[in-house]
Amino acid sequence: MTRRVADSPKPLYQQLADSLRAKIISGELSPGSQLPTEKDLCEEFATARQTVRHGLAVLVNEGLISPARPRGYFVRRHELSYVRPQSEWRPQPSSPEMDRWMEEQTTLGREPSQRISVEIIQPPSKVAERLNIQPTSLVVARRRVRYIDSEPFNINDTFYPYELVKGSEILNPADIARGASQVLTELGYEQVRATDEIEARMPLPDEVARLELGPGNPVLVHRLTGYTANDEPVRCTVNVLIGSKHVVLFERVKPGKASL
């Protein structure tokens, strides 16, 4: 079958991208399924391989398909996990060896793992602003990359003013089962309120490397700042979440109405 329309105003590679995109959005090509081969598309659209590749590249940059050489192209899966910032104030999990995220994922039947490292650095400028400290002062950065079933899932970097946490467990690059915020509370810095800021952008090169991202894969950046009852910011967490794997969820009640 030949689909070429000689007097069409759109270039052929765009027609090809439009045709495949429509099938992906309608579900005719379902998540995880393989696209027709480049050879088949050359025949269907009566065109050269370079044009077919150009059309496929459009869909790769739109995040709709991924190349898996040498097998071909696949419709990208968007299996979204909920991230619930409000859940940090629920009681801590029961298992003493696992932190909350590890426990939640295990309950879902997945195999979670994480790599933790600790650095003492000058803070990134946005972190310094939120912690209300000089850019030249020191912070402890607890950096985590989390994996599910061995695939990178998200980055979770938390920054604490060094003066507040020096000598504590927070400097140890290992899991803290009761949670690092509980350690802050024990040090006299209980967090009683927080702000959550959420942005979307393309990943930076170090995020591409840490999360093993391909093109067309934006990230959600979730910046959480925790404050004490004295309005002192004591912690800034920067979560970098792969867009095709996460939804951030909040629940709220109208002031004056019964709580959830």
Added chain:
Amino acid sequence: MTRRVADSPKPLYQQLADSLRAKIISGELSPGSQLPTEKDLCEEFATARQTVRHGLAVLVNEGLISPARPRGYFVRRHELSYVRPQSEWRPQPSSPEMDRWMEEQTTLGREPSQRISVEIIQPPSKVAERLNIQPTSLVVARRRVRYIDSEPFNINDTFYPYELVKGSEILNPADIARGASQVLTELGYEQVRATDEIEARMPLPDEVARLELGPGNPVLVHRLTGYTANDEPVRCTVNVLIGSKHVVLFERVKPGKASL
């Protein structure tokens, strides 16, 4: 000056992208400033124009620069406006001719405008799920594109079950100064709680057209569902926010602690 490193493992277009990216991230090339011309980059990197264009295309897809032909390439500005879902429950604005968003933007010295259209349609599947209705039932879609200083800013589409709002002002494609949610309250469907779901993805073709987006520009999708005291979902809003222009902000207080 020639920067070419003959035995470098990276292709030259990537070296060029790396070099310019580092200057953008450090601020040496500031937001809004013009990049060196293609001709200058050809000389600096001692390479052909095609290689320079390949390197620049990498940064365009990363959202760091935008082409503005025929003048050249510019460092993209990220001027972020805060979106505060919780503010919908503050008292309505004082100006009777303007809705809240228009009033807020005017206060900031900007020139806001919006285009409103109303359709009666079968709901998108994600909206049907959230409104807990059959995909074949009808909804009223109030669609808005909002502009600031004549540039597209965001999409704000709200879906209501048709049975709930038929015959009301919500079907009129014009601004409702007291807010559509107030109309719902008058109809007996006051919303007392809501969920906010936030995702990041590349825009779909109709979003690219409505928001006039270029490559490397992901969107934040904010899906808000409002419920009555009987737990009936009566409204689903889908906000599509240009990633380089918006931050979604929440503020929360630890349960049992004094409110803000």
